[in-house]
Amino acid sequence: MEDKICEDCVYWDPNAAVHNDCGVCNRYPPQIATIDSEGMGKGFRPMTKSLESCGEFKKAKASNATATGY
Ligand code: SF4
Helix, strand or coil: CCCCCHHHECCEEHHHCCCCCEEEECCCCCEEEEECCCCCEEEECCEEECCCCCCCCCECCCCCCCCCCC
């Protein structure tokens, strides 16, 4: 059975990583995490490790090594 892991998922962007073996999940739009003193929302997308997974997995057509996640 095939592993359904982030590094093989169409939504994963390894190029946005700031740590080795991590990437950004682009499945959903950025979520507001905090509101600054001027009332501006600061959003982020979740960072995951390459071997993580979730129920939203969708197989990428090619290697994600150069994909943008879309
Ligand atoms: S968290 Fe889920 S949707 Fe996001 S990249 Fe990983 S498997 Fe794909």
